[in-house]
Amino acid sequence: MAAVPMVELWRGGILESMHAGHAVICDDKGGIVEAWGDPEAVIFPRSSCKMVQALPLIESGAAAAYGLSDAQLALACASHNGAAIHTGPVVRWLADLGLGEADLRCGPQMPDDRDARKGLICSDTKPCQLHNNCSGKHTGFLTLNKHLNGGPEYIDPDHPVQRAVRAVFEEVTDLPSPGFGIDGCSAPNFATTMHGLARAMAFFATAHGRDGLRDRAATRLVGAMMAYPELVAGEGRACTNLMRAMGGRVAVKTGAEAVFTAILPDLKRGIAVKIMDGADRASEAVITALLIRVGALDRNHPVVERYLTGPVLNRRGIAAAEMRLAPGFTS
Amino acid sequence: MAAVPMVELWRGGILESMHAGHAVICDDKGGIVEAWGDPEAVIFPRSSCKMVQALPLIESGAAAAYGLSDAQLALACASHNGAAIHTGPVVRWLADLGLGEADLRCGPQMPDDRDARKGLICSDTKPCQLHNNCSGKHTGFLTLNKHLNGGPEYIDPDHPVQRAVRAVFEEVTDLPSPGFGIDGCSAPNFATTMHGLARAMAFFATAHGRDGLRDRAATRLVGAMMAYPELVAGEGRACTNLMRAMGGRVAVKTGAEAVFTAILPDLKRGIAVKIMDGADRASEAVITALLIRVGALDRNHPVVERYLTGPVLNRRGIAAAEMRLAPGFTS
Numbered sequence: 001m002a003a004v005p006m007v008e009l010w011r012g013g014i015l016e017s018m019h020a021g022h023a024v025i026c027d028d029k030g031g032i033v034e035a036w037g038d039p040e041a042v043i044f045p046r047s048s049c050k051m052v053q054a055l056p057l058i059e060s061g062a063a064a065a066y067g068l069s070d071a072q073l074a075l076a077c078a079s080h081n082g083a084a085i086h087t088g089p090v091v092r093w094l095a096d097l098g099l100g101e102a103d104l105r106c107g108p109q110m111p112d113d114r115d116a117r118k119g120l121i122c123s124d125t126k127p128c129q130l131h132n133n134c135s136g137k138h139t140g141f142l143t144l145n146k147h148l149n150g151g152p153e154y155i156d157p158d159h160p161v162q163r164a165v166r167a168v169f170e171e172v173t174d175l176p177s178p179g180f181g182i183d184g185c186s187a188p189n190f191a192t193t194m195h196g197l198a199r200a201m202a203f204f205a206t207a208h209g210r211d212g213l214r215d216r217a218a219t220r221l222v223g224a225m226m227a228y229p230e231l232v233a234g235e236g237r238a239c240t241n242l243m244r245a246m247g248g249r250v251a252v253k254t255g256a257e258a259v260f261t262a263i264l265p266d267l268k269r270g271i272a273v274k275i276m277d278g279a280d281r282a283s284e285a286v287i288t289a290l291l292i293r294v295g296a297l298d299r300n301h302p303v304v305e306r307y308l309t310g311p312v313l314n315r316r317g318i319a320a321a322e323m324r325l326a327p328g329f330t331s
Numbered sequence: 332m333a334a335v336p337m338v339e340l341w342r343g344g345i346l347e348s349m350h351a352g353h354a355v356i357c358d359d360k361g362g363i364v365e366a367w368g369d370p371e372a373v374i375f376p377r378s379s380c381k382m383v384q385a386l387p388l389i390e391s392g393a394a395a396a397y398g399l400s401d402a403q404l405a406l407a408c409a410s411h412n413g414a415a416i417h418t419g420p421v422v423r424w425l426a427d428l429g430l431g432e433a434d435l436r437c438g439p440q441m442p443d444d445r446d447a448r449k450g451l452i453c454s455d456t457k458p459c460q461l462h463n464n465c466s467g468k469h470t471g472f473l474t475l476n477k478h479l480n481g482g483p484e485y486i487d488p489d490h491p492v493q494r495a496v497r498a499v500f501e502e503v504t505d506l507p508s509p510g511f512g513i514d515g516c517s518a519p520n521f522a523t524t525m526h527g528l529a530r531a532m533a534f535f536a537t538a539h540g541r542d543g544l545r546d547r548a549a550t551r552l553v554g555a556m557m558a559y560p561e562l563v564a565g566e567g568r569a570c571t572n573l574m575r576a577m578g579g580r581v582a583v584k585t586g587a588e589a590v591f592t593a594i595l596p597d598l599k600r601g602i603a604v605k606i607m608d609g610a611d612r613a614s615e616a617v618i619t620a621l622l623i624r625v626g627a628l629d630r631n632h633p634v635v636e637r638y639l640t641g642p643v644l645n646r647r648g649i650a651a652a653e654m655r656l657a658p659g660f661t662s
Contacts, residue, residue, distance in 0.1 A: 009588070009609065012512030014522050016375050017588050017609040044347050107646030122453035132646060181343030182651040191345050257340070257348050277608035278340065278348040315438030315463060320513040 003037045005326035006275065007282040009312070016321065019282035021258070021275035023290060024198035028206045028268035030174065032195060036329060039195040043274045044181055046189055047079040048255030050137050051221045051263070052172055052200055053187075056164040057140045058217035062147035066096065073221055074228035075136030079254060081234030082111025082131035089231075090135045097139075097146055104129040105155045106138045106185040113234060134185035136231075141187070157188045166190055168214075172200040184256060194272050197261060201270025204251070204263045222263050225251040238284045238307060242291065245303040250296050258283035264296050285323055289330045334368045336657035337606065338613040340643070347652065350613035352589070352606035354621060355529035359537045359599035361505065363526060367660060370526040374605045375512055377520055378410040379586030381468050382552045382594070383503055383531055384518075387495040388471045389548035393478035397427065404552055405559035406467030410585060412565030413442025413462035420562075421466045428470075428477055435460040436486045437469045437516040444565055465516035467562075472518070488519045497521055499545075503531040515587060525603050528592060532601025535582070535594045553594050556582040569615045569638060573622065576634040581627050589614035595627050615639075616654055620661045 003020040010016065022037030032039055045052075054076040057063050063073065072093055080086035094100055109132040111117050120127055129135060138155075145154045145161050154161045157180060166188075170177055173196035183189040192200075207218035225232050229243035232253065242252050251263040258275035260283040271290055275282040288307040291297035297304065311319030334351040341347065353368030363370055376383075385407040388394050394404065403424055411417035425431055440463040442448050451458055460466060469485075476485045476492050485492045488511060497519075501507055504527035514520040523531075538549035556563050560574035563584065573583050582594040589606035591614040602621055606613040619638040622628035628635065642650030 011375060011520075012510050012522070014373060014375065014510055014512060016512070018607050020608075042345060044342060044345065105647070107648075109646050118452055121449055179343050179345055181345060181347070182645060182649055184645045184651065186645055186647050186649055186651075189342075191343070276349050277351075277610055277613075279608055279610065282608075314513060314515045314517055315440050316436070316517050317438075318513055318517055320515065320517075 003041070003276040004329065006036065006329045007285045008324045008326050009321055010324055011321040018326070019275050019277055019279050021273060021282065021286065022194045023271070023273045023286060024194045025290065025294065026195070026198040026202035026270045028202060030199040030202050033269065035194070037194070040193050041274070042178055042191050042193055043197065043259065044189050044191050044257065045197050045261070046183060046255030046257055046259050047134070048253045048259040048261040048272070049169065049197065049200065050077045050079070050253060051204060051218075051225065051251070052169050053137060053165050054140055054221055055168045055172070055214060055217050056161070057144045058220060059168070059213055060144055060147055060164065062144045065147055066143055068143065070220070070224040071228055071231060073224040074231040076140030077221060077225050077253065078136045078232045079133040079239070080136060080231065081113040081237065082109065082116050082127070082133065083113035083234050084116060085230065086136065086234065087116070087130045090130055090139050093139050094142070097142060099142055101129050103142060103152065104132070104135060104138050105153065106132040106134045109133060132185060134187070138185065138187070155187045162188050172203045173197060174199055194274060198270050198272035201261050201263050201272060202268070203270070205265050205270050206268050208265055222251050222265060225253070241303050241306065242288065242297070245301045246291070246297055250291065252287060252291070254280070254283065260284070260287040262287060262291060262296075264294065267294055267296060269294055281323070285325070289325055293330050334372070334607040335660065337367065337660050338616045339655045339657050340652055341655055342652040349657070350606050350608055350610050352604060352613065352617065353525045354602070354604045354617060355525045356621065356625065357526070357529040357533035357601045359533060361530040361533050364600065366525070368525070371524050372605070373509055373522050373524055374528065374590065375520050375522050375588065376528050376592070377514060377586030377588055377590050378465070379584045379590040379592040379603070380500070380528065380531065381408045381410070381584060382535060382556065382582070383500050384468060384496050385471055385552055386499045386503070386545060386548050387492070388475045389551060390499070390544055391475055391478055391495070393475045396478055397474055399474065401551070401555040402559055402562060404555040405562040407471030408552060408556050408584065409467045409563045410464040410570075411467060411562065412444040412568065413440065413447050413458070413464065414444035414565050415447065416561065417467065417565065418447070418461045421461055421470050424470050425473070428473060430473055432460050434473060434483065435463070435466060435469050436484065437463040437465045437518075440464060463516060465518070469516065469518070486518045493519050503534045504528060505530055525605060529601050529603035532592050532594050532603060533599070534601070536596050536601050537599050539596055553582050553596060556584070572634050572637070573619065573628070576632045577622070577628055581622065583618060583622070585611070585614065591615070591618035593618060593622060593627075595625065598625055598627060600625055612654070616656070620656055624661050
């Protein structure tokens with residue numbers, strides 16, 4: 001089954017643009033509660049599965065050996081803005097490992113954070129790898145790598161760090177990965193199905209009810225994400241705003257090319273969304289709609305207007321267009 | 332008929348994202364040479380029809396009365412970067428009219444141009460309406476308005492300026508407009524069909540072979556766009572790069588929400604493209620493919636690699652993904 005229309009952009013009473021995608025909601029057993037589009041569609045989770053990539057960091061004993069805090073674990077799961085609240089702790093974390101920026105393999109990225117970007121631009125300073133939205137994840141990889149005494153190229157698919165990530169990824173998605181792609185941060189990103197990704201999120205959502213090594217690791221990562229929404233993304237970002245709007249009771253994570261995941265411990269549900277054209281405005285609208293649908297987000301919270309129901313303002317602040325859920329989608 | 336798949340994004344040998352759309356190529360009579368998707372689909376041309384919105388400026392005699400140069404006419408058709416080469420001439424043009432920035436109704440916009448943006452950010456200066464990518468079009472509206480002695484709210488749909496634009500728009504598209512929306516710059520943007528927009532571009536492409544008042548106005552606007560590609564968009568932009576790559580023999584124009592038009596005077600063809608999800612990366616790839624298909628663009632020109640065939644590089648410059656035309660599209 002193909003992707004289905006999910007979000008429409010209307011202007012002057014005429015449909016201007018449209019986004020189609022897939023979405024799956026899984027229950028506590030990993031079964032499908034509801035699905036739109038094709039649950040068997042193969043996708044790249046991209047950054048939406050960073051909490052999966054962080055599991056070996058805890059399971060291996062590396063997190064305990066280096067005394068990682070929940071804030072550091074939140075950064076390991078983050079696609080951050082490159083603000084001082086993100087880059088500062090990453091620098092100190094690297095120093096604790098006896099490492100530095102040059103040991104990262106994520107590449108440089110101009111930060112989204114306004115102040116950080118202004119500071120770089122106005123001082124004619126190039127951004128570095130610390131500003132990369134994945135620098136926390138990569139410092140987590142380096143922590144695991146130090147614990148494993150691996151070589152410096154920790155992003156190679158055959159490196160012990162990535163072999164550990166792949167093994168865990170296939171176990172929590174409960175599927176062999178059909179392959180991998182190189183992510184924007186140069187780490188391998190393992191493909192899975194929509195159902196596999198939603199099932200992995202359900203695993204995280206139900207871990208608190210179990211007591212295995214991996215369950216405790218998953219519970220700690222979800223708790224860290226919910227406790228530090230500003231570290232997982234940053235001010236003004238959808239992940240941070242949505243987690244705050246739900247009072248720290250739900251963990252959500254975006255990924256490049258319009259992927260969005262949600263972990264709902266109270267409801268014991270996992271959600272995965274992929275918009276086929278890669279538009280974040282649509283994945284943000286759809287995850288907002290689904291969080292309302294499952295009862296995790298109050299439809300009257302201001303964040304709903306921002307990502308779903310509010311007007312699209314033009315450069316004079318005039319309501320020029322509006323987003324609407326496509327007919328038949330979560331009506 | 333629905334939009335058809337046109338552009339795919341592949342990563343690690345797996346299809347990651349996809350863009351669907353409509354495209355129409357019209358001949359010198361306005362007939363359809365080739366079409367993909369639905370030629371009768373109603374769309375908003377957005378900024379891709381700025382040359383149409385500029386026709387009344389010349390036809391009315393306003394351009395002659397104020398001695399507008401071809402560079403000014405290129406700016407009237409522009410979605411510019413807000414660079415000094417754009418804002419400088421707009422300021423002088425407004426002064427020639429005895430007007431200023433406050434007379435514009437396009438709203439402020441942070442310029443895309445790197446130097447202009449840096450200058451504003453590092454001096455804590457807010458962008459103004461001159462930086463708006465539509466400030467040239469609006470100064471053209473103000474020139475026509477001065478000639479017509481109209482009121483200051485020249486963007487109202489019932490204002491003589493916009494009534495003139497609508498009349499010309501419906502004549503060159505050869506269709507009554509089913510309605511309008513408010514554009515990002517607050518001017519009304521009139522809807523038409525894909526065929527109507529491509530037909531309008533074919534009108535511009537063939538105007539040089541006719542000698543009516545409107546034909547001469549269209550010929551001058553196309554000549555101005557082709558003569559000043561850097562004014563129509565700016566350094567690094569697709570319109571500018573594609574027009575330069577075709578040696579100033581073709582005029583192309585992008586519009587918001589992934590619209591792209593092309594005017595080919597030598598081939599007497601007009602092209603219209605709309606990607607339904609609004610992704611510029613896809614509309615740029617498709618117009619590039621169609622310009623090659625009709626024989627206007629050399630498939631070996633470096634610009635083709637940039638917009639269509641080149642790898643998608645990640646933050647370390649590694650080829651992480653690639654764009655491909657969807658099977659069956661312009662193969």
